[in-house]
Amino acid sequence: MSKVSLFIPCLVDMFAPSIGMATVAILERLGVETVYHDEQTCCGQPALNAGYGNYALEAARRFISIFGDDEVIVSPAGSCVYMIKRYYPELLEDDPLYPMAVDLSSRVYELSQYLVDVLDITDVGAQYEGKVAYHESCHILRGLGISRQPKVLLSKVKGTEIVPLFAAEMCCGFGGEFADRYHYISEEMVKDKVNNFQASGADVLITCEPGCYLNLNGFLHRQQENKKVLHLAQLLAGPEFQGL
Amino acid sequence: MKIRTEEFNSIAKKEINNAYARAFLGLLPPIIAMRRVQVMSSFPNPDQALKLSRAIRSESIARLPDLLEEFEQKATKSGAKVLWAKDAQEARKLVLSLIRDRGATFVTKGKSMVTEEIGLNEALEQAQIEPIETDLGEFIAQQLNRPPFHIVGPAINVPVEEIRDLFLREGIMKEDTTDPVQLGYAARIYLRDKFHHIKVGLTGVNMAVAETGTIINVENEGNIRFNKSSPITQISIMTPEKVVPSLRDAMHIIRLLCRSCTGQKISAYVTLDTGPKKAGEIDGPEELYIIIVDNGRSEIYANPRTREVLRCIRCGACLNTCPVYTKIGGYPYGWAYSGPMGQILNPLLLGLDRTQDLYRACTQCGTCRDICPGGIDHPALFLYYRSCDVEGNEKLAGKKRPRSERISFSLWGLAVKNKLLWNTALRLGRFLTKKYSSDGWLTNLGRLFPGWFKERDFPSISDSTFRERWKEMRKGKYGHP
Amino acid sequence: MDTRKEIINRLRSAPRSSSEPRPDVPPLPELALGRSELIQKLMDELTKLEVSCHRVVREEVREKLAEILVGEGITKVIVSNDRIVSAFDLSAWGKERGFMVYRSSDFNDRDTLKRVVFEEVEAGVTGVDFAVAESGTLGIIHDHNQPRLVSLAPVTHIALVPTSKVVPIYEQVVDEVFLKGGNIPSQFTFITGPSMTADIKATPFKGMHGPRRLIAIIYDDD
The missing domain is CATH 3.40.50.1860 (Rossmann fold)
Structure with missing residues (x-):
């Protein structure tokens, strides 16, 4: 059985938790075991968007420390996945965590992408x-x-x-x-x-x-x-x- | 041209209610942008074609100093005179003295964004030399004293009635008509006489080819051809990044430029000039001046993060597809360059302090980046500008944000790395917003986010967040606390 | 320090960046076409551009030209002196047919030429050095036999296009004109359809500043 780590971004957590619950329900229905790290907060996108890259960097470091060892990370939020893939390596360019950021970005999936491309499930x-x-x-x-x-x-x-x-x-x-x-x-x-x-x-x-x-x-x-x-x-x- | 980048919001709020302009802007994404998609499909492999033009621009910028010197050397060998200007003032002075020395009282101009950037027309007027824009749209915009609404159609938003009144008032036309074609022909006849009698023609440059010292202009109307055929003196003005390595490169860029710009495979006229006319040739300029105006480009180049901006080929495709530009048009951007193209360039030329809204009025949707034949990542540049502004970057004239915003984000920065703090803030937020909440929705938050709540509600912070629900669920499932 | 040095030095002292890998020019379909398909493709592209295309044999060119002028109501033309046009001895033809024919070689000062092309003639007749099938584009080398204004100022431009000048794509043109080591022309022009604009109310029309009509007479010469 596959096992995925859930990344439930702050907007979903606070304002639309049913999206998160739905994600869990689908994965479990398909026999995928889900793990949720309770320490997760935010990917840092709001800070990066507003020009506060230094705080986004803090968020990135934390994210890597929490999710760094997970084999597969799945999120129902494409823009947060994009943040990790596109901007974490850039934010951490001069940081010892850089290789981790690059490596991690290949293990993060948007939900539909994970279902179709990784699990090869369409129905x-x-x-x-x-x-x-x-x-x-x-x-x-x-x-x-x-x-x-x-x-x-x-x-x-x-x-x-x-x-x-x-x-x-x-x-x-x-x-x-x-x-x-x-x-x-x-x-x-x-x-x-x-x-x-x-x-x-x-x-x-x-x-x-x-x-x-x-x-x-x-x-x-x-x-x-x-x-x-x-x-x-x-x-x-x-x-x-x-x-x- | 008066620089009005600081008035972005007030102009945009006015323009967004301009029904006439909106009717035109509404056509851009479905028609002009679609035409681009269609004509791109004439390539057997559109992605590869796009990739190649991006690679050419990338190489052009990577090799910029070498290519520029090679271009200068070859152009000079062909008989052109290459002059350099470090800024707008030097450039104006150069052009002015060339024109004065030749006793011209008027000059005709092909569309050239860099001459708008350096305020050449105003300088010419002050010196009693009449600058006559000859691109139809520029001609109208000039008479109305307005900045270009769109890089390709500078006056495309101007109602025909207004053009009629203008043409009648200025004696450009006698007959009372609002037919666009008749208005165009009136301008043709008026400008034809100017083309006939010019001593000096001014043009911009679309590309400068290093391997041969050739300058290239791309146009549909023929006005640039007149400016390069009729007068005795031709002055062509360019910025350094117009250079490309080879003619083959230039031709492939033209494929992408025209497809991206107007949805044509190639525009009606592409002229390649290598030196002035030769002995025995009856028309064409006896002297060809190429003026290379830096005006901040070498500073932009010095910073590896901003260098990418120089890859722009001014096709205007980013305007046609931008969801913001297609609502507000070109005027709010406050200067010669509008849309995403202006949003990446104006802040570097004018300073981040004077262009605050240009790099913030963007949803990061990325359509500009997707279609850009130059290979520019506009959204990422905006994020970079925002960060430079926040840190008060001196070189780029960052302004630093208001204290309240800085405090909010520093608190956010603390909470994001501390679960306890994060959860406490969430609970506090839930408690404080309770009084605004009804049926699970917020309809306002007092003084917070007034813009959002103008026409939108927002869900209240959930009584049971995902984190809380997850815990509940796991408790139930495994039956232990 | 002079301005040039200052600019170049600043560019040179900037950190170097590397170029993106460069894919090949996409293999354009025109490259795979045979001779007659290529000519057909050229004509298709020209027609899309609202260029009137006339396909004739060499012997019919003068006749066709006369027919076109009569049809358009044109009586005064200027013809360039390039090799293609000169071969048809259009001066004599004009006398026979009753057209006023100016030859560009009749002029040796700019102002007289300008007066004629701006004010006198109704059409300019030129040869072409290339016709590019890719986009229906005519390529013209400007020199003492091919003044720039002949194909630009008169309201109609009639181009004589020998089929031997048809090439698939632009690269072949620039290689031939600029890179063969010969004399690089002071100006080379690619012409694709008549002059046009859509600057007022996005309404397209032909003949903004340059010719309103472009007519191509395509004939076999090989």
């Missing part, structure tokens, strides 16, 4: 009656090059029809503090995404990225829209995982 036995559209989150599509994997998983969900989403690869406008500081631009972007979602005729929009999930659901909730956005893990795990 997780999920069921959902309705139409779904897939939002290609920036760091997942362009950062990690993941697009096929979530779609093939969706295609195997019983009862589900995948409908195309116009401009699926366009950013939803989250970008961390961007969404607050430049809210007037971000709002136009999230509106576009939601309009395209509405026009797609999908009942639910799927993303693999908690940032997009919070942004789009935050907007839909304010607009009192009935439609909602689900993380892929939530759809795959089943209805009891589809709350916050």
Whole structure:
């Protein structure tokens, strides 16, 4: 039996724990043993984003000390995985931990990537009656090059029809503090995404990225829209995982 | 041109409500960017083609000093006169004295971003020499005294009614029309007369080829060809990083430049000039001046982190695909270069202190990096600029962030490496935000994050976080505490 | 220290960086085409660019040219003096057919040439040194027999394109013109379709500053 170490980023831990629970449920259903290091905090992305590389470096060091010995690390958050793969080696360039950072980055997987590319599983036995559209989150599509994997998983969900989403690869406008500081631009972007979602005729929009999930659901909730956005893990795990 | 990079937010808030401009901007991603994708597929292997152009730019920059000297030597041998200017002021002085010495009262110009960067038009006007932009979009933008809205279509956002009024007022046209084609032809006739009688033509340079000393211009209208054919004196202005190793390299870059820029395989005219006209040739310049303006490039080059910016070939593809640019257009960037291209370049040329919003107004979505034929990682550069700003980097004129932000992040920095502190902060946060929470959602947080909460809610910190749920679950599962 | 030295020194004293590995030029499909397919590809590309293409045999060139001028209502033309055009002795042809034909070699000062190309003639006729199938691009070497303004200033440009000048891709052109060790021309121009713009309201139209019409007469010479 495979064994994976869960990396549940802070946004999921605090604001959408059901995504984390859904991740565990899917993996266990597939017979994968999960481990969760209770000491984990944050990958450091917010600090790096804001220009506080020194604090992001602290987060990177800590992450490596916690996860360094794990064979496989899986996360339901593509942008955090991207942070580790793309920026940890750069942050630790002049640090003795550099080789560890490079080595670690090859063992971190985004959830759908792990399921499809590593486990070679496309049907997780999920069921959902309705139409779904897939939002290609920036760091997942362009950062990690993941697009096929979530779609093939969706295609195997019983009862589900995948409908195309116009401009699926366009950013939803989250970008961390961007969404607050430049809210007037971000709002136009999230509106576009939601309009395209509405026009797609999908009942639910799927993303693999908690940032997009919070942004789009935050907007839909304010607009009192009935439609909602689900993380892929939530759809795959089943209805009891589809709350916050 | 007045530099307005510090007014980013106020201009952007105005422009985002400009329905006319938005209608055009809305077409960029689905039409212009798609056209790029289509024409890229004319390569048997688009990725390889892109990789090659990136590698050429990479090599051009790695070998910059050698290539530049080789270019100078070959260009000089071909009869061109190569002059150097260290900054905007020196460049203006050089151009001005060349024009004055030739007794020209007006000059026609091909589109040249570097002349906008060095404020050449203003200097010429002050010296009573009329600079006439001849690219149609630049011509209109110049008359309206506006910065370029888009590097490829500088006035593409200007309503036809406004152009009609302008042309009638300036005597460029007599007939009252708002037909874009008729407006264009009016400008053609007006400028044709100028082309006929110019003594000095000014152009930019798309590429300078080291192996032959050739300069290359890429255009669709033919105005640059006129500027290089009709006058007795041609002045072509470039920055050092325009140099490429070979002609074959240049031609492959052109493949990518035109596909990325307008979705063409190649633009209508590509001209390769090697020296002035030869004896016996009837047209073309008797003297060709190539002015190499550094204006900060060698400083950018000295820093290995910023050097990458010099790989830009000014195709403008990053504008067409940027989710921010396509909402606000070119004006908020406040200067000659807009969109991701301007966001990487302007902060280095003007200082991080004066361009705060340029490297922050980005979601890190990465479409610019993905399509860039120069191979630039714009999002990573923005992160670097942000970090230099935070640390108050003197060379790049970093400003340091407000005290409150620095304190917040230093506390974050403490918590991120201490589980106890992290969990305590989380519980404290949950307690403090309780009063704003209803049904599991926050609709505001008092003075915190007012932008976010303008049109969006946010989930409350969960009553049972993943960490807590995990513990519960394991307890239940294994039946022991 | 002078400016040049200062700039070069600063560039030289910067830390060195290495270049990314360089893949080959992608093997463009035109390289695999046979002669007649190549010519067809050229014509397809030209047609896409709204260039009027006329395929004739060598003996029909003068006739075709006359037909085009009559069709376009053109009476005054300037012809360049390049080897391709001169072979057709268009002065004599013009006299026969009743067209006013200026030869670029008739002029020896810039101003008179400019007056004629800007104000007198309605078309410029030139040969081409290359025709690149890759993108329907015509390549012209400018020299004393091929002034720059002949293919630029008149509102119509008519290009005589012998099929022997057709090559698959750009690299072959620049190798031939610049790297064979001969005289490098002061200007070389790649022309791909008529002059155009879309700068007002993104509305495309032909003939912004250069020719509004580009007409290619393609004939066999080999």
